[in-house]
Structure formats: C-alpha cells, structure tokens
Amino acid sequence: MKIIVLKFGGTSIGSIRRIKKVARIVKSYTKKYKVIILSSAMSGTTNKLIDMSKKISANFADNEYDTLVSAGEQISCSLLAGQLIENGIQARSLMAWQIPIITEGQHKHSRIKYIYKKRILKFLNTGGVPVIAGFQGINKDLKITTIGRGGTDASAIMFAKFFKADRCVIYTDVEGIFTTDPNKLKKAKKIKNISYEEMLEMASLGSKVMQPHSIQDARLNRINIEVKSSFLNKSGTLITKKKNIINNKIITGISSTENDSKITLLGVKDRPGIAASIFKPLSKNSINVDMVVQNISSNGKETDLTFTIKSYDLIKTKKIIKNNKFINFKKMIFDTNVSKVSIIGVGMVTTPGVTFRMFQALAKQKINIQVISTSEIKISVLIKKNKVTKAIKTLHKEFNLNK
Ligand code: ASP
Ligand code: MG
Numbered sequence: 304m305k306i307i308v309l310k311f312g313g314t315s316i317g318s319i320r321r322i323k324k325v326a327r328i329v330k331s332y333t334k335k336y337k338v339i340i341l342s343s344a345m346s347g348t349t350n351k352l353i354d355m356s357k358k359i360s361a362n363f364a365d366n367e368y369d370t371l372v373s374a375g376e377q378i379s380c381s382l383l384a385g386q387l388i389e390n391g392i393q394a395r396s397l398m399a400w401q402i403p404i405i406t407e408g409q410h411k412h413s414r415i416k417y418i419y420k421k422r423i424l425k426f427l428n429t430g431g432v433p434v435i436a437g438f439q440g441i442n443k444d445l446k447i448t449t450i451g452r453g454g455t456d457a458s459a460i461m462f463a464k465f466f467k468a469d470r471c472v473i474y475t476d477v478e479g480i481f482t483t484d485p486n487k488l489k490k491a492k493k494i495k496n497i498s499y500e501e502m503l504e505m506a507s508l509g510s511k512v513m514q515p516h517s518i519q520d521a522r523l524n525r526i527n528i529e530v531k532s533s534f535l536n537k538s539g540t541l542i543t544k545k546k547n548i549i550n551n552k553i554i555t556g557i558s559s560t561e562n563d564s565k566i567t568l569l570g571v572k573d574r575p576g577i578a579a580s581i582f583k584p585l586s587k588n589s590i591n592v593d594m595v596v597q598n599i600s601s602n603g604k605e606t607d608l609t610f611t612i613k614s615y616d617l618i619k620t621k622k623i624i625k626n627n628k629f630i631n632f633k634k635m636i637f638d639t640n641v642s643k644v645s646i647i648g649v650g651m652v653t654t655p656g657v658t659f660r661m662f663q664a665l666a667k668q669k670i671n672i673q674v675i676s677t678s679e680i681k682i683s684v685l686i687k688k689n690k691v692t693k694a695i696k697t698l699h700k701e702f703n704l705n706k
Contacts, residue, residue: 305469306427307336310437310459313346314476315533316379325533326386328474329432333392336469337427339462341437342383343455344375349438365410369439369449373399376436376455384434394432397423399439399447404458406440406448413448415440415461423466435462456517464524471526473513474533479540480505480512482704483557483695490696490705494555495538498545501555504647504681518542545649553650553657554702559691560643563593564617565673567609568624570633573600580629581608588623590616594643594676594685605633609674611685614639641673642691645683646698658682664701670694 309329316322332338343349352372356363363371380396387394402423406413423433437455440448450457456473463471478493480502485491497505499522506515512530521528521542531539541547571577582592593611600606612620617637624635651657661682665672670693674685686694699705 304335304337306339306466307332308339308341308459308463308466308468308471310341310455310471310473311343311383311533312455312473312475313343313348315474316342316383317346319382321533322379322382322386325383325474326390326392328533329387330390330392333430333432338432339423339427339466339468340383340432340434341455341459341462342376342379342434343437343453345379348375348378349452366446369410370447373436373439373447373449376438380434380436387432387434392432393430394434395426396434396436398436400441400445402435404440404461406442406450408448410446410448411451413440413442413450415450415458418461418465420465451514453514456514457520460517460520460524460526460528463526464520468526470529471521472529472531472539474531475512476532476534477512477530478532478535478537479530480542480556482555483699484559487559487692488695488699490699492704492706494540496541496543496548496550497555498548498649499542500545500680501647501649502542504645504678505556505558548649550650552648552703553654554646554648554698554704555650556647557695557698557702557704558645558647559695561688562614563611563641563643563685564614565609565611565638565641565685566617566620566624567607567636567638568630568632568634569607569636570605571608572631573604573606577606577630578608581624581627582610584623584627585612585620588619590620590623594674594683596674611641611643611674640688641685642688643683643685644691644694644698645681646702647681648702649680651682652679660701661698664697665694668693668697670697 311325349372384394384396402419405417407416408414437458438449442448459471480494481491483491502518528542529539595610598607670686670690672684676683
C-alpha cells in the first residue's frame with residue numbers, strides 16, 4: 304500500500320463536530336492507503352496563545368514562545384486521535400519530540416531538516432494511523448521549535464518527502480485554487496490542475512491558500528499536492544509538475560494586489576550605476592522593490608524612474624531616498640492608489656500575442672496601464688485601484704476563463 308499524507312488546517316478541526324467529520328474523511332482513505340495525518344491547532348487557538356504571551360511581554364522569550372504556541376497542536380491531535388480510536392481505527396497522536404522531527408535555524412522560524420522514520424513506518428505497517436503535530440519540531444539542543452505561522456503545510460510537505468508519499472492532500476476551508484478571487488468575481492472557476500510554478504506566482508501575488516515556501520519545497524521534491532475542502536464532498540485542485548498538465552487555456556489564473564505604492568523620481572541625473580545607487584540602500588533595508596521602469600532620457604542627462612513597493616514600506620522608502628547622497632533628482636512623487644493585476648499561465652510561453660491581447664482588452668475598457676512587468680509565465684500591469692474589479696472581469700473573459 305502506498306503512503307498518503309493528509310493535512311488538516313485549523314478550521315477543518317475547529318470544533319468537535321468538525322473533528323468527527325475529519326475522522327470520517329480519514330476512514331475513507333484507510334482501505335487504500337497507509338495514512339499519515341498532520342494537524343494544525345483548532346482555529347483561533349494559536350492566536351490566543353500568542354495574545355497571552357504578549358500580555359506578559361512584547362519581547363516574550365523566543366524559546367518559551369515556541370513551547371507555548373506549539374501547544375495548540377497537542378490538543379487537536381489528541382482529540383482527533385481519540386475520535387479515530389473511538390471509530391475503531393488504531394490511531395496515535397505524536398508530538399515532534401516523540402518522533403523526532405529535527406529542525407534547524409532560529410526559534411519561531413525554524414526549518415525541518417530531518418524526520419526519523421523507523422517507528423512511524425513500523426506503526427503504519429501494523430495498520431496504525433499516526434496523528435502528527437504540525438508546525439513544531441525540536442532542535443539539536445532538544446528545545447521545542449516552530450516553523451512559522453501556517454507551518455503545518457510545510458510539515459505535511461516534509462512528511463510527504465521523507466516518507467515518499469504518493470500524494471499530500473491539504474484539507475482546508477476552500478474548495479481549491481480559483482482562476483481569480485471568487486470574492487471579486489462570481490464567475491471565478493475552480494482550477495483542476497495547476498503547475499507549481501503557476502501556483503507560486505498565484506500565491507505570492509495574493510491567492511493565499513498555501514504558504515509559498517511549502518509550494519517551493521513541494522516543487523523541488525516533485526510532490527503532488529491536492530488542495531480540497533473538508534466541508535464539501537468535491538474534488539479540489541491538483542498542484543503538480545508542468546508535464547502532468549494538459550490544458551487548453553493560455554492563462555490559468557488572474558491575481559491582484561491591494562497594498563502597492565508607486566514612487567516616481569523625476570529628473571534623475573543619469574549616469575551609469577544610477578539605478579544601483581537608488582536600489583542598493585532599499586534592499587539593504589529589506590524593502591522589496593517590485594516593478595521598475597526607467598525612461599530613456601531625451602537629453603542624455605536626466606531621466607525619470609518609477610518603481611513600486613509595498614505600501615507599508617512607503618514612509619521608510621521616502622526617507623531613505625531623501626537621505627541618499629549618491630543620487631540627484633528634481634522631484635519625488637508617490638501614489639498609493641494603485642494595484643497590480645497579473646495574468647499567469649504556462650500556456651503563454653508557447654503562445655505569441657498574449658501581451659497584446661491583454662493590453663488591448665484593457666484599453667477597450669479605458670483602463671490605463673501605468674507600469675508593466677513580465678516573466679516567462681506572468682504579465683503584470685499596474686493600474687488605478689478602483690479599476691481592479693473591472694480589469695479582472697475583462698481579462699477573465701478575454702482569456703476564456705469564464706467557461
Ligand atoms: N497553528 C499554527 C498557526 O496557526 C500552524 C498552522 O496553522 O499551520 O500558525
Ligand atoms: Mg492555520
């Protein structure tokens with residue numbers, strides 16, 4: 304029998320009723336697979352624990368923080384294991400130290416380095432179902448660690464990797480990955496298959512279903528991920544390698560951002576290395592510059608430069624630019640009233656004219672494009688914030704995603 308990893312998120316096990324439902328889901332796999340379960344804490348629990356630590360100190364000791372916030376998983380795992388036993392399944396809850404799951408790196412942001420397999424394999428071979436605490440590990444000093452908020456996704460992917468699982472199923476409260484945000488467009492459709500690369504673009508661009516770095520881990524280890532709802536009896540979305548995808552659509556999805564700001568420097572004294580002088584101190588201060596355009600200077604002396612950053616970095620960015628002695632410019636202007644809309648799809652690699660179709664469709668709706676950036680499988684445009692819904696609707700139709 305093949306091994307399958309099932310991950311349950313906080314809302315999926317958010318109440319005793321939900322836990323009973325999850326136990327039935329687990330049962331549906333046990334005939335066909337050896338099942339490994341990774342569970343997060345019941346929804347709200349982790350936040351409550353963090354709030355308590357804050358009431359003690361804003362600088363609550365990092366190692367105690369990890370011990371505290373990882374406690375939520377102990378509750379959910381034992382409840383779920385107890386329910387499974389009640390239903391006649393040989394289950395057992397396991398905390399990271401009991402396995403052990405070895406992590407490296409700092410407290411609060413550790414990474415799973417190694418998982419000891421022997422005892423779990425033995426348990427699986429006797430028909431056992433281990434219910435394992437996500438989000439936690441121990442380090443070489445035997446201290447309890449955590450791997451970042453939402454870390455159970457990453458735990459599940461690592462288990463799938465170490466145990467060479469057939470698949471990793473992420474049970475959550477959404478049906479799967481959609482062609483665009485269903486809250487913004489009713490016509491959004493569930494995507495059946497999506498490549499890791501597309502999913503990474505969708506995730507980092509604002510479709511927050513899974514942690515981007517766990518998708519990256521899955522990509523590196525070629526692990527098939529199925530994202531589906533534990534609330535509905537419906538198929539979800541398969542995240543897999545490009546080769547496995549047969550798709551007749553050029554574009555797979557459309558995403559948009561909400562918190563971008565645009566900065567323009569007018570009359571920048573042009574010389575070799577000027578862009579580097581502007582962006583070096585920003586990157587040193589961990590400010591992520593996203594889209595960039597530099598105009599060709601008409602007189603060869605001065606140029607205008609526009610770029611986007613996250614709005615929460617705006618004040619810091621303005622200060623850094625004003626204090627930058629290595630650059631000269633006439634004026635700095637900024638605009639927080641912008642949003643980035645992107646179309647994503649591996650299909651565009653082999654299809655010419657996608658950029659043109661996107662621009663033309665937007666132009667027909669009188670939507671002005673301010674900045675453009677592209678990668679192999681993505682085209683992004685910066686537009687006015689109040690045009691986002693219209694832009695998504697237009698592009699969704701243009702690239703046949705309504706069907
Ligand atoms: N319970 C942890 C959190 O809320 C881990 C998880 O949900 O995956 O961040
Ligand atoms: Mg969670």
